Amino acid sequence: MTDSIFHPLHKEKTMQERSKLLWIIGLFAGAYFIPWDHEIMRRSGLEAFLMLQDYAREHVLTCLIPAFFIAGAIAVFVSQASVLKYFGAQAKKVLAYSVASVSGAILAVCSCTVLPLFAGIYMRGAGIGPATAFLYSGPAINVLAIVLTARVLGWQMGLARAIGAVSFALVIGLLMAFIFKKEDAARTAGQFYLPDEENPGRSLWQDAGFMLVMVLILVFAAFARPGEGDATIWQFLFGIKWYVTILLLGVLGLMLKAWFVQEERKAWVASTWDFMKQIAPLLAAGVLVAGFLLGRPGHPALIPESWIAGLVGGNSFFANFFASLAGALMYFATLTEIPILEGLVGAGMGQGPALALLLAGPALSLPNMIVISGVIGIKKTAVFSLLVIVMSTAAGMFYGSFFV
């Protein structure tokens, strides 16, 4: 260790120290120069925390936490191998595509699992079509994203997002396979290994029932107060929602006791905790940023509402295209697209462009494109991105013509 200065590890360390220094200088400059005393800055700072409080009060207990438990249960109890076997090179094409377009709900909550799987399906498995279908649907239709979208942005948007994501995944996968037919035929398929399976000692309907009870708990706990003019059935359901929720919790407890062994229950809680640790801090940061820049609906913050209305207001081609393009390039950490969109819609973004951003956003980002192009090459990545942007724009315009 005589020449430790030239040691690669040492070099890496210097880089780290340097970037720390840059961060500190940046923060200091921000603290020093930004006119925090200005009325707009005060208002924006306050909006950030008011929006965070809004999420804490409205969405965390009744929506996010049950959703985390569901995501945890899916990760632990649903057999990945049973889904992944449809991505093999010998799998039937129809099955490969249909499974790929919905499997995001089961397989993907973090991009950490999406990208290696994508590369695996492309290189060793069913090929470019199912691989891109999976890549697209993965981050867009996971339980957490759909549930929170429906809760915060309205059920129409949640439903449109789910339907859009699944059908886009199918169409984009098929188009990619069609465009790159020749190259795909030349690809050699090799041996591949599925995740190990353990015999759970439960039947499929027991697993399905367990999931169903949890979804019902989520639905009832998050049941919104119906309007004055709504049908009496909704008023009635709202009136009894807490009794139903408690009853369902009891049923869930009995199922856990009867059908699961101690180790499985522990694994479930551990994986739920993992999701929470991973996602909650990012989401909180995303809410603060969205609140600071855009404010709660009806409350202006840093970015003037006229800018937003001018760029992505209404339902013009430009508004939809701009929203798609911005969504495709921008990186959204899991779920943060939702508070940002809430802020944007509150500040005058149209419903059509909002859906366009939701469809183009989480599946693509600049850093993501770079990783993908490392696997499938620049040309295929460009075609994939273009397809996503064009289709999101079209879907946004279509949706925006119905919902204003």
Add this chain to the structure above:
Amino acid sequence: MEIKVLGPGCAKCTQAEKVVREAVAEAGIEASVEKVSDILKIAGYGVFGTPAIIINGDVKMVGKVPKKEEVMGWLR
């Protein structure tokens, strides 16, 4: 003995690597433990799920964090 732990860097993958290193240390045998984070390389092994553990070219486990006893078993 050549051990590879495949995983792009999620919590489970780091945990898998830790378990493997502990097992190797405990077994007291000569073994190189390598963490493979490159997505292309991971896909090249044909594993559909991470973390995965490969010992002397054999895929031993996919998609799970192994228990230390399991790893000890493979090392023998």
